[in-house]
Amino acid sequence: MAKVAIRFLLNGSEKAEFVESGTTLLDVLREKLADFSPKGGCLQGTCGACSVLVDGEIRLACLTLAETCEGCTIETAGGLAKDGVLHPLQIAFADGFATQCGFCTGGMIVASKALLDRNPAPSREDVIEAISGNVCRCTGYEPIIGAVLAAARANSTNKA
Amino acid sequence: MELRKTYFADERRDDLKEIGQSRPRSDAFGHVTARTAFFADRTFPGTLHLKMVRSPHHHARIRAIDTSEAERHPGVVRVLTAKDVPHNLYTVLSLIQVGPEDEHVLAEEKVRWKGEAVVAVLAETPRAAFEGVAKVRIDYEPLPAVLDMEAALAPGAPLVNERHGGNYYHYDSGSSRKVRLGDVEDGFRQADHILEQTYASAPIEHAPTETTGCIVVPEGNERFTCYTNTQAMFFTLDNASIILQMPGHKLHMVGGTVGGGFGGKVDVIVEPIAILGSKLTGRPVSFIYGREEEMQISSPRAAERIVLKDGVTRDGRIVARQVHCYVDAGAYSRHSPYGTQKGAAHFPGPYTIPNVSIDSFCVYTNRTPSSAMRGFGVTIGDFALEVQMDKLARLIGMDPIEFRLINAYRDGDLKAHRQPTEGAALIECMQEASRVTNWPIADRFFELSSRTRRD
Amino acid sequence: MSVTLETFTDIAAAAAALAAPGAAYLGGGSLLVRRANEGDVALTHYVRLADPALRAIEVCPGRVRIGAGVTMGEILRHPGLDFLGTAARLIGGPAIRNAATVGGNLYARAPYGDFAVALLALDAVVHLGGRSGERDVPVEDFLAKRGTAFAKAIVTAVSFAVPANGTFRFIKASRVRPKGLSVVTIAAVLDTRGGLISFARIALGCLADRPMRARAAETALIGRAQTPEGIAPALALALEGTTPITDAVASGWYRGAVLPVHLGRLLLADA
Numbered sequence: 081m082a083k084v085a086i087r088f089l090l091n092g093s094e095k096a097e098f099v100e101s102g103t104t105l106l107d108v109l110r111e112k113l114a115d116f117s118p119k120g121g122c123l124q125g126t127c128g129a130c131s132v133l134v135d136g137e138i139r140l141a142c143l144t145l146a147e148t149c150e151g152c153t154i155e156t157a158g159g160l161a162k163d164g165v166l167h168p169l170q171i172a173f174a175d176g177f178a179t180q181c182g183f184c185t186g187g188m189i190v191a192s193k194a195l196l197d198r199n200p201a202p203s204r205e206d207v208i209e210a211i212s213g214n215v216c217r218c219t220g221y222e223p224i225i226g227a228v229l230a231a232a233r234a235n236s237t238n239k240a
Numbered sequence: 241m242e243l244r245k246t247y248f249a250d251e252r253r254d255d256l257k258e259i260g261q262s263r264p265r266s267d268a269f270g271h272v273t274a275r276t277a278f279f280a281d282r283t284f285p286g287t288l289h290l291k292m293v294r295s296p297h298h299h300a301r302i303r304a305i306d307t308s309e310a311e312r313h314p315g316v317v318r319v320l321t322a323k324d325v326p327h328n329l330y331t332v333l334s335l336i337q338v339g340p341e342d343e344h345v346l347a348e349e350k351v352r353w354k355g356e357a358v359v360a361v362l363a364e365t366p367r368a369a370f371e372g373v374a375k376v377r378i379d380y381e382p383l384p385a386v387l388d389m390e391a392a393l394a395p396g397a398p399l400v401n402e403r404h405g406g407n408y409y410h411y412d413s414g415s416s417r418k419v420r421l422g423d424v425e426d427g428f429r430q431a432d433h434i435l436e437q438t439y440a441s442a443p444i445e446h447a448p449t450e451t452t453g454c455i456v457v458p459e460g461n462e463r464f465t466c467y468t469n470t471q472a473m474f475f476t477l478d479n480a481s482i483i484l485q486m487p488g489h490k491l492h493m494v495g496g497t498v499g500g501g502f503g504g505k506v507d508v509i510v511e512p513i514a515i516l517g518s519k520l521t522g523r524p525v526s527f528i529y530g531r532e533e534e535m536q537i538s539s540p541r542a543a544e545r546i547v548l549k550d551g552v553t554r555d556g557r558i559v560a561r562q563v564h565c566y567v568d569a570g571a572y573s574r575h576s577p578y579g580t581q582k583g584a585a586h587f588p589g590p591y592t593i594p595n596v597s598i599d600s601f602c603v604y605t606n607r608t609p610s611s612a613m614r615g616f617g618v619t620i621g622d623f624a625l626e627v628q629m630d631k632l633a634r635l636i637g638m639d640p641i642e643f644r645l646i647n648a649y650r651d652g653d654l655k656a657h658r659q660p661t662e663g664a665a666l667i668e669c670m671q672e673a674s675r676v677t678n679w680p681i682a683d684r685f686f687e688l689s690s691r692t693r694r695d
Numbered sequence: 696m697s698v699t700l701e702t703f704t705d706i707a708a709a710a711a712a713l714a715a716p717g718a719a720y721l722g723g724g725s726l727l728v729r730r731a732n733e734g735d736v737a738l739t740h741y742v743r744l745a746d747p748a749l750r751a752i753e754v755c756p757g758r759v760r761i762g763a764g765v766t767m768g769e770i771l772r773h774p775g776l777d778f779l780g781t782a783a784r785l786i787g788g789p790a791i792r793n794a795a796t797v798g799g800n801l802y803a804r805a806p807y808g809d810f811a812v813a814l815l816a817l818d819a820v821v822h823l824g825g826r827s828g829e830r831d832v833p834v835e836d837f838l839a840k841r842g843t844a845f846a847k848a849i850v851t852a853v854s855f856a857v858p859a860n861g862t863f864r865f866i867k868a869s870r871v872r873p874k875g876l877s878v879v880t881i882a883a884v885l886d887t888r889g890g891l892i893s894f895a896r897i898a899l900g901c902l903a904d905r906p907m908r909a910r911a912a913e914t915a916l917i918g919r920a921q922t923p924e925g926i927a928p929a930l931a932l933a934l935e936g937t938t939p940i941t942d943a944v945a946s947g948w949y950r951g952a953v954l955p956v957h958l959g960r961l962l963l964a965d966a
Contacts, residue, residue, distance in 0.1 A: 082699050101699040102741060104728065116281035117274030119499070121449040122531040123732035125725050129449055131790055137768070138790045143728045145721075145741070147700050157274035170272040174264065182271030183278065183450045183499030194789065205873075212874045213788015217449045217500045291734070367697050370734035530733060 088152045090115065091159025099146055106130045106141035109156065117158030117186045121215070128214030131187035131194075132156050138194040140213075157186030160193070168231040168238075169193060178227035180218035187214050192228045202232055247668045267497065276497050278450060279467040280528060284457055288317055290517055290527035291369035293359035293376045294537070295351035298385035298606040299398065302349055302358070302378060310361055310375040315368025318521050319376070320360040322348035325516060326485040331573050332508050335478050342403035343572040343609070345483055345512055351380070352400055352571035353606050355537045362517045362525060385606040389545060389566045392605045400571055400604040409569070409577045409602035417584040419598035421656040427560025427595030431551025433635050438547045439624035443540035443568070446613055450499020452538050453528030454511050456518040464515050465492045469499065472506040483512040484519070491515065503612035504538055507574055542576055542610035543568040544583075546624040551595075552632050556646045560595040561588040565621065569602050570609035577602045579617030585657050586618045589625040590666050591647040592694065596656040641674055642681050650690045664690040698731045700741040706849060709744045710825040713847050718742050720849060722799030723766060725791055726807070749798075749851060752776070760822075760854040763798030767810065770797070778863045782813040782882065785867040788874055798850040801834075802841055805901045805940045806877045809867055811838065812906040815898035816882035817863070819855035823848045838905045858884045862894075866961045868953065869944075876944045877901050879954050881961050885916075892916045892925070897958070901950055902937040911935040912958070926962050930955040 082101040087094065090113060097112050106123075109115045109132070121129035123142045130141040133155040160167045169189050172178070179185045188211055195202055195210035202210070207228045216224060243260050245252060270276035307319040322328050322344060329341045347358045359376050363369035384398045391397055392407040400407050411417050428434055454468035470476040473495045481488045498505060514527040529538065544567050551560035565583050569576035584600035615622075633643035648666045655661055667690040674681045700721065703709035713720055717739030721727055730738050749764035754775035761770070770776050770783040771792065786809050787795055800810040801821065814834050821837040823830045825848060834853070837845055864883045869875030880900030886893050895916040897909040911932035919925040939950035 084700075100697045102697050102731070104732070110281075111283050114283065116277070119278070119450065120280070121451070121499070124531055124729040125787070125791055125794075126531075127449050128788060128790060137793045139793055140725075140790045142732060143724045143794060145700055145724065145728065147702075161273050166272065173272045174268040177265065177268075179265065179268055179271035181448075181450075181500045182267060182276045182497060183448075185271045186274035189272065189274075191789065209873055210789060213790045215449055217447055217502075365697065366734070367731075367736075371736045373734070374736050532733065 084147055086146050086150050088149050088154050090154050091156060101147065103146050104142055105132070105134075105139075105144040105146045105149055105154075108146040109141060109154075115156050115158050117156045119183055119186065121183065126215070127184070127187075128191060128211075129184050129187045131190040131214065133190060133194060136194075136197065138191055155190070155193075157189050160189065167193070168234045169196070169228065172227040172231035172234065173224070176223050176227035176230055178220065178223040180216070180220045184214055184216045184218075188216065188224055192231070195228070196232055196235065200232060200235060202228070204229065244672060247672070248665070278497055278499050279455060279469045279495075280450075280453060280526075282455065282467065284455070284524040287455070287524040287526050288362045288364065288517065288521060289366045289369045290360055290362050290514055290525055291366065291373045292357045292533075293361065293373050293378065295347065295354055295356040295358055295380075297351060297380055297382050298354045298387065299383040299400070300351050300380040301383060302347060302351065303381055304379040305359060306377040306379075307359060309377070310359075310372040313363075313368070313372045313375050315364040316361060316372040317364065317523070318362040318517065319372065320346065320362070320513065320517060320520070321358075322346040324520065325483065325513070327483050330479055330483050330508075332472075332475055332479055332506070333573070333575060333578055334482075335475060338573070338577050340403050342401055343574075350383075353608055355608060356571070357513070360513050360517060362521060387605055387607055389543070389568050389603040389605060392603050393566075393601070398606075400606055404604060407604045409573065409580065409604075411577075411581070416599040416601045417581045419584050419587070419596065419656050421593075421597075421654075421658075422560075422595035424560045424562050424595045424597040427593075428549075428551040430553070430559045432554045433632075434549065434551050435628070435632055435635055436547065436549040437628055437631065438545065439620075439627065440545045441543055441620045441623070443543045443608070443610060444613065445535055445538070445540045446500070446502040446504030447535065448498075448500030448502060448504055451529040451531060451534040452505055452510055453526070454514050455524060455526045456511075456514045457524045458518050458522055459492070462486075462519075463490050463492065464518055465494060466511055466515055467494045468511055469501070470495060470505055470508070470511065471498055471501040471503070472508065475506065476508050476511050479508040480512045480515055484515060503541075503614050503616060506612050507539055509538070536608065539570070539574055539609045539611035541613035541616055541619075542570075542579065543607075544620040546621060548624060548628045550628060550632055552636060554636055556636060556638050556643050558591060558593045558632070558647050561593045562596075563587045563598040563600075565598070565600040567600065567602050567617065568607060568610060569604055570607040571604060572609040573602075574609045574611035575616070576610055579612065582617035583621050586621055587625070588656055589622065589629075590649050590664070591644075592649045592653040592661075593647070593656070598656065639681060641670055641679055642685055645670055645681070645685045645688055648690070650692065650694055652693055666690060698738055698741060700743060702743045702745050704745055706744060706746065706824045706851070707826050709742055710849055712740065713742045713849065715740060718847075720744075720798075720847075722764065722796035723794035725787070725795045726799060726803055744849060751852075754857075758854060758856055760852050761797050762852050763796060763850040765797050767792035767795050767800075778858065779813065782810055782865045782867075785865075785874060786810060797853055801837065801850060801853075805904060806942060806944055808906060809877055809880045809900055812880045812898045812900035813865055813882040814853055814855065815906045815908065816865075816884055816896050817855040817858065818896060819853045821850055822852040822854065824851040825849050835908065841905065859886060861965070862886050864961050864964060866957055867900075868957050878945045879950050879957055881954075881958055883961060885921075885962065887921055890920060892919050892921055895929075899937065899954070901945075902934075902939050902954060904938070904940065907937065909933055909935070909958075916962075921963065923959070923963065926959060929962070930959050933958050
């Protein structure tokens, strides 16, 4: 078995690991680094529960080989709250009842963050497009869309 | 949200502190920070991964199983077959006297549906387990399969499950669960119109985002902790105890948050074999369905076929309703005999009909076993009943809401299964629905009350 | 044994590694890593070429060349490729688009491979590299042999003539909005002169095991008005030569039944 060394920044802290070549980023995050916030819902790129940001771009950790993330900056849902302070998206999801079973929530918030980072004032259609790769099988899409729009509004209010 | 207090005003207190108030969800903080622990959100050193060898046939005799090559494969630690399972015959609901035991944990002699578990491979990595699965050789003799309920009930059909002696569940009332009220033939004679229609549905998969699975850890002293996403903790504990012939205190089931269940995680499929694997290897074992297994292997809502025959008078009274409901259990019972019975109790719907005859059949076919899902046994029946109500209203030229209001059950009405109706509120729901949607119903229908006895 | 990744900077070396049994070329991973995750034990090696040229987009007057490693997301964001935006936007969600590549899409089996449908309508050329030097193959020939002669080829780029303004059309019918697996995908280049259709190239997805041209319909459009009556003969011929796939999304019968409806909408979109 070929072990390879990989280094990347995970939620602001430097990580270095030896992993089997061909290991997915999802397995490295969960099994090596105990960041369980990305979930393995399908391992085929259809559910979005493993969504993470790699250098600011949304990626599916289940289809991304860890070796291809050498030197990258990785953000996960688990690292979004800073020093116990929730991200506006997290507050909006909680306040807006945008969670049901919770399994898709991390991926939904990551996908929404990818949107708001580029487009701080999205339309409803922009939000729908941004979460179109994320499945909420509890089918709570309306509160999720509402929460993302609310977070965007809260952000703009705070900055004003 | 609006609470309309004009209905049942005398039954409502105005000093309620929770009803009508918005309260934060107790689990919201964990969910939005992605800290909520699901069963798979933990690792244990030395965990083995279990992958299943499954039947490629709908129905076949197992002539021989050769696991020797798989056992020698690098990374494979243990291979399990039927003979390794202490009590390899179970049915989840035997705990509540819905027998007989009719399903194997790992198939022996026969497979009865495409996807049935035959051999379990435990390996150091998921990849090694997949490779081990590919090395198991099974010699099958394909048998005629029956994939349709009508064909399964026809004379001379292949026998799906020998434990039942026929392709239907034997209730104490015979080949179907029966409900009888009045005289349905007499009711049809009183009717101005008779409408007989057949409704059918296909199986429906729950497709939870988190797939079915468990992780088992040996704790020493022959005791095991099983982290599981079961929706039925005590069914799981008790059935695992029976299958493994281990006292319950040796099995520590840890549940918690389920990543979507919808009834699809009540069948006790992954836990017993994973605990057995942990017991026989002394190592933690992870058995988690892949997406394809979740879609193809986990039990769906049953396919149903429902034949409704109704007698209705010109002035809108349903005087007779006859129901023949067929529920496709697939190859094994799981929760279907119970769901079928539930359906029988649910017919003829929330309507007061003097003459009713119901026969609900739980049918075995060589399809994926079906089981619980959100109102199983009832949901498809309600679809059929309400489409039928629309058709009946159209047949006699009556507004569909008014037609339902005429027939809606009221407090004190005797239901077909002899229980008096309590707290019906159906009339008031339809009145309010008509009001808010501006659906035009005659004023006299707003005078009705579910608390007033029928003339 | 796990599936190991080998990264090369030299295309000949990559091609040599790819020739080994069990090796497969890794583009964005949306198809290949899925195969590994799902337990395809025939897959033993990922082979990858780390060459910046594979990530390049060149828009010259009249012609576009897109590196095989360019992602759908990069196409969507490229100012010179506006006309391809509809096609790229309808592939996966944002995360898939940040992974899925042009080269990988050429190998995607139906119901995937919508971008290849667009390339077929654009009459693209597929540029291959490898031990025996560079080679250009018309996309239709490439698709016909992608599982055989070109199964282990290394696609370096695709190129095509830029269609005249407003002549490229794309539609993907799916059951879920805004994105879902394809029921049918149709791409077309359609030009008119003097109110009559003067040029038509139509490519269909999910109507066979690979994207295919609707040649009978193309021929039937020439010289016809862009009206419901004018295109009716072409719609009647739309299914000629098709063998629609059956999968969990739709039956072959259904795909065949709705094809003329969607083709009609596509052809009349601006009429």
